[in-house]
Amino acid sequence: MDTTTDSGSNAQADRPERLDRRLLIERLSSYWLIGAGLFAVALFALIVLTLVQQSIPIVSEHSLLEMLTSSNWDPASEEFGYLPAIVGTIYVTVLSMAMGTPIAILAAIYIAEYAEGRMKVIVSSFIDVLAAIPSVIFGLVGLIVVVPFVGDYLAPALGTHSIGLGIVTVSLVMAIIVTPFMISLTVESLEALPDELREASLGVGATKWETIRSVLLRAAGPGIFSAILLGFGRVFGATIVPAMLIGGQTAIPESPFDAGETLPSLIVNDFGELMSIPLTQSALIFVGLLLLVIVWLFNFGAMLVRRRLQRRWQY
Amino acid sequence: MDRYAEQRLFGFLARASAALIVAVLLLVVGVTIFRGGRVFLTDPAVAITPPGSRYMLDGGGGFLHAVLGSLFIVVPATVVATTLSLSTAVFLQSDYSSERTSDVINMFLNVLWGTPPIVYGVFVLTVIIAVGAQTSLIFGIVAIAIFQYPIMTRYADEALQSAPDAVKEASYGLGATRFETARVTIRAALPGIIAGVIMGFARGIGDAATVLFTAGRSTQMPGGPFEPATTLPILIFEQAASFNAEVRSHAYAASFVLIVAVLALIIASKLLAGRYARFAPGGRQ
Numbered sequence: 001m002d003t004t005t006d007s008g009s010n011a012q013a014d015r016p017e018r019l020d021r022r023l024l025i026e027r028l029s030s031y032w033l034i035g036a037g038l039f040a041v042a043l044f045a046l047i048v049l050t051l052v053q054q055s056i057p058i059v060s061e062h063s064l065l066e067m068l069t070s071s072n073w074d075p076a077s078e079e080f081g082y083l084p085a086i087v088g089t090i091y092v093t094v095l096s097m098a099m100g101t102p103i104a105i106l107a108a109i110y111i112a113e114y115a116e117g118r119m120k121v122i123v124s125s126f127i128d129v130l131a132a133i134p135s136v137i138f139g140l141v142g143l144i145v146v147v148p149f150v151g152d153y154l155a156p157a158l159g160t161h162s163i164g165l166g167i168v169t170v171s172l173v174m175a176i177i178v179t180p181f182m183i184s185l186t187v188e189s190l191e192a193l194p195d196e197l198r199e200a201s202l203g204v205g206a207t208k209w210e211t212i213r214s215v216l217l218r219a220a221g222p223g224i225f226s227a228i229l230l231g232f233g234r235v236f237g238a239t240i241v242p243a244m245l246i247g248g249q250t251a252i253p254e255s256p257f258d259a260g261e262t263l264p265s266l267i268v269n270d271f272g273e274l275m276s277i278p279l280t281q282s283a284l285i286f287v288g289l290l291l292l293v294i295v296w297l298f299n300f301g302a303m304l305v306r307r308r309l310q311r312r313w314q315y
Numbered sequence: 316m317d318r319y320a321e322q323r324l325f326g327f328l329a330r331a332s333a334a335l336i337v338a339v340l341l342l343v344v345g346v347t348i349f350r351g352g353r354v355f356l357t358d359p360a361v362a363i364t365p366p367g368s369r370y371m372l373d374g375g376g377g378f379l380h381a382v383l384g385s386l387f388i389v390v391p392a393t394v395v396a397t398t399l400s401l402s403t404a405v406f407l408q409s410d411y412s413s414e415r416t417s418d419v420i421n422m423f424l425n426v427l428w429g430t431p432p433i434v435y436g437v438f439v440l441t442v443i444i445a446v447g448a449q450t451s452l453i454f455g456i457v458a459i460a461i462f463q464y465p466i467m468t469r470y471a472d473e474a475l476q477s478a479p480d481a482v483k484e485a486s487y488g489l490g491a492t493r494f495e496t497a498r499v500t501i502r503a504a505l506p507g508i509i510a511g512v513i514m515g516f517a518r519g520i521g522d523a524a525t526v527l528f529t530a531g532r533s534t535q536m537p538g539g540p541f542e543p544a545t546t547l548p549i550l551i552f553e554q555a556a557s558f559n560a561e562v563r564s565h566a567y568a569a570s571f572v573l574i575v576a577v578l579a580l581i582i583a584s585k586l587l588a589g590r591y592a593r594f595a596p597g598g599r600q
Contacts, residue, residue, distance in 0.1 A: 026492040033411055033497075036402030037420055040468070043461065044423045047430075047438045054441050106325075106332035114329055123333055125585075130340045132514070132581055133574065134521025136548040140555050140570050141346045176339050183336070209322035230429060237431020239524040240552060264433045264524070271440075271528055281444075288437035292430060299429050303422075 048292065055286040058279060067283075073250040073261075075270065075280040082287070084250045088167060088260035092242065093235045095171035095256060096178060101228055104179045105217075108186035113212055124187070131180035139244035142173040147245065155257050162257040165247035171256070173245060174235050182231045189223025190216060222309040229302035233295045239264035263287050344574065351571025354564045361568050370534045371554075374561030378569055380536045384544040387452055387537055388530060389519045392459035396519075397512050400464050401501070404471035408500070410483075410493045421472075427465040432524040435461050440528040452537055452544040455530030462525045463515040470511020474504040506588040513584035517577050523548035547573045 058067075062080055070081030111124055150172070151164030162168070197219055201211040217224065247259025248269045261269070267284050316324070355361065362382055367375025403424075407417045439458040443450060482503045486496040501508065523546070531543025532553060547569050554566035 022492055022495070026494045029494040029497075030411065033402050033406040036399055037406035037412060037416070039399060040403055040420050040423045040427065040465075043464070044427055047434070050438055050441050050445075051434075103332045103335060106329045107336050110329035110333040114326065115333070123337060126337050126340050129578065129581060130336065130343075132517050132521075132577055133343060134523070134548055134577060136521065136523045136551045137347055137570050137574055138343065140551055140566065141343050143555055144346055144350060145342070176343075179336060207318055207322045209325045210318060212325075233429045237429075237433065239431060239433040240548070244552065244555060264431060267433055267437060268524070268527065285437055285441060288434050292434050295429050295431060296426055299426055303425075 048289075051285055051289040051292065054282055055289050056282075058282040058286050061279065071252050073266075075277060075283065078279060080279075080283045082263070082266075082290075084252045085261045085263045085266045085287075087252050088242075088246065089236065089262040089264075091167045091253065091256060091260065092170050092174060092246075092262055093232060095167065096174035096235050097228070097232060099171065100175035100179045100182065100231065103175075104182035104227075104231075105186060105224065107179070108183045108190060109212055109217075111183070112187045112190035113208070113216070124184075127180045127183050130176075131184065135177060135238065135240045136244075138173050138177055139241045142169060142241065142245050146172055150257070158257075160255060160257050163247065163259065165245055166259045167246065167253055167256045170242050170245045170262075173241050174238055177238065177241065178231045178234050181234060182227045185227035185230065186220070186224050189220040189227070192223070193219050218313050221313045222306040225309060226302040226306045229298050229305065233298040236298070237264060237291055237295055238262075239268060243268040263291055344578075347567075347570050347574045351567040351569075351574070353567075355568040355571045361565065362572055365536050366534055371557075371562065372559065374559055374565055378547075378550055378565055380533065381545050381547045381550040381569060382572065384452070384455075384530065384533070384537050385520055385546040385548075388455040388459055388526065388544065388546055389516060392456045392463060392519055393512065393516045395456070395460040396463035396467050396515060399460075400467035400511075400515075401471050401508065403464075403468050404475050405497045405501070407468075407472050408475055408497070410496065424465050424468055428469060430465075432462055432522050436525045436528050439525070443529065448541075450529055450531035450543055451541045452530060453540045455526045455544060455546070458525040458529040459519045459522065462522060463519045466518055467511050467515040470514060471504075471508050474507025474511065475500055477507065478503040506590075510584045510588040513580050513587070517580040517584075520546075520580075521548060521573065521577055523552050527552070 058080065061078075067080050067082055068086065069083055070079070071083040072079045072081040073084060107127075111120060111127075115123055146169050147164035150166070150169045151162050154168065155162035193216060197215055198211055201215045202208070206214070242262040242265035246261060246265055248261060248265065249259040250261050250266070253260040264287075267287050270280065271284055361377040363379050364377030365379050366377065367373070370376060403420075406412055407420060409417075412420070435458055439454055439461070440450075442457075443454055448454070478500050483496055483500055486499045491499070526546050527549055530545060530549070532549055533543035533545045535543075537544040550569050551566045551573070554562050554569075557563045557566070
């Protein structure tokens with residue numbers, strides 16, 4: 001390449017130097033990149049270790065079983081019962097997944113199997129937008145729209161009373177937040193299926209819906225299942241919406257229309273004021289650890305189920 | 316019910332679900348733009364006025380502190396997270412790591428990806444307590460960067476993997492080193508990477524749970540990297556249920572600013588991805 005031969009010796013000396021420089025860059029960059037690769041693991045380990053270390057005071061003070069089953073949450077007198085928040089979290093998670101999952105799967109079927117051309121582009125970009133809207137905005141719209149709806153219409157229509165803030169309100173909003181996330185994963189796994197599957201099924205006389213129900217949903221099953229589990233993890237760890245809409249009451253809710261508390265909203269609502277008491281701080285950090293472990297189990301479960309179903313439902 | 320009736324029923328339900336979701340999106344965006352826009356457009360200066368001294372009580376002044384706080388936190392965080400996540404994604408390609416190694420790292424990344432943002436917030440807060448510092452802008456940056464890192468790594472990894480192998484082979488064939496090849500691959504994968512960076516930025520600017528305890532809920536202009544700051548989502552969260560109508564209306568206006576910013580970022584990401592597609596072999600010329 002270097003053909004300017006004004007001095008041959010100079011070019012001779014240049015070339016190894018340039019190679020040396022390239023190799024040096026290569027070596028240095030590979031150290032950096034290996035470091036970056038290990039950063040993911042290090043970050044995870046650091047988070048877990050820090051949370052565990054900070055949770056030790058509360059766990060050594062109160063027994064784990066007692067904290068998880070006691071319904072008395074009163075940090076001022078050092079009573080740390082997580083049961084109300086756990087019940088609230090389960091309520092919210094189950095309700096929003098029960099509302100969100102069927103709609104998500106049906107909408108995904110529409111996008112993957114029914115919609116065509118421009119309609120498909122429009123609907124899926126709407127869903128991308130919905131997925132990107134910050135949850136605090138959902139919280140605000142929830143305050144403006146869903147709270148009066150639940151308080152003035154839904155609760156009276158079902159013969160109960162509600163102040164508007166409560167588990168049902170949070171579940172409705174969370175169902176909306178988690179849907180686009182599940183839709184895009186489900187659409188992905190439906191679209192990854194080969195067209196031969198559809199052709200074969202339609203060819204033996206199945207209707208379109210029968211094809212979807214008994215062939216496509218089954219073949220895409222592992223993907224859909226892990227989408228649902230990941231959706232569970234999402235609702236479970238949602239913080240801002242519950243903190244804004246659940247009403248903040250640490251008693252075991254009697255009906256889904258009651259105000260309550262979820263584990264993440266417990267952190268938000270109690271952290272600010274109670275930072276000064278070290279034991280409370282530790283108790284709330286323990287909630288963070290609990291969240292991390294449970295979400296980790298969800299993810300791990302999603303991976304295992306996916307592998308297992310892939311073997312069973314292979315086509 | 317015969318099979319054709321069933322087919323019609325479920326076809327209808329699928330369409331209805333999709334329509335419901337589109338309607339909900341329009342409702343959410345519509346309510347935000349209508350309620351927030353009404354406040355914001357009658358007095359746009361509210362976004363560039365510093366807050367008054369008793370801001371949380373009487374809503375005097377505006378919320379410039381949150382707009383600036385958002386920018387000062389999310390822009391540096393995105394720069395940090397982009398550097399780290401791009402490096403990690405390059406490492407995950409087969410040139411640097413064995414399949415086994417990248418599998419293990421991917422597993423950890425997936426766990427980080429699914430971790431609730433509040434956990435990052437609590438983590439950074441414990442670090443703050445451990446080093447004896449106070450909640451401040453710099454820790455907000457750290458928290459958001461940690462939150463963005465797994466999201467952006469996933470986008471970058473997908474983009475790099477979808478870059479054609481021919482690019483890599485050609486580069487190695489010319490005698491390039493791994494690092495030089497990685498630069499060529501990054502260029503080929505640029506549309507996906509840029510889309511990922513913008514999505515990471517959008518997620519970062521909209522997240523409240525990570526910065527709630529780390530940036531400090533300041534109601535004054537950000538003073539410096541070690542002073543407390545606030546962001547738009549924190550402001551909305553704090554003021555949405557205020558008893559003072561003026562304070563509440565600022566939350567609406569802030570949500571208008573936030574949703575316009577996020578929508579603009581999404582559109583920008585789509586446009587830029589199309590524009591940079593010319594670097595990708597086989598992409599648009």
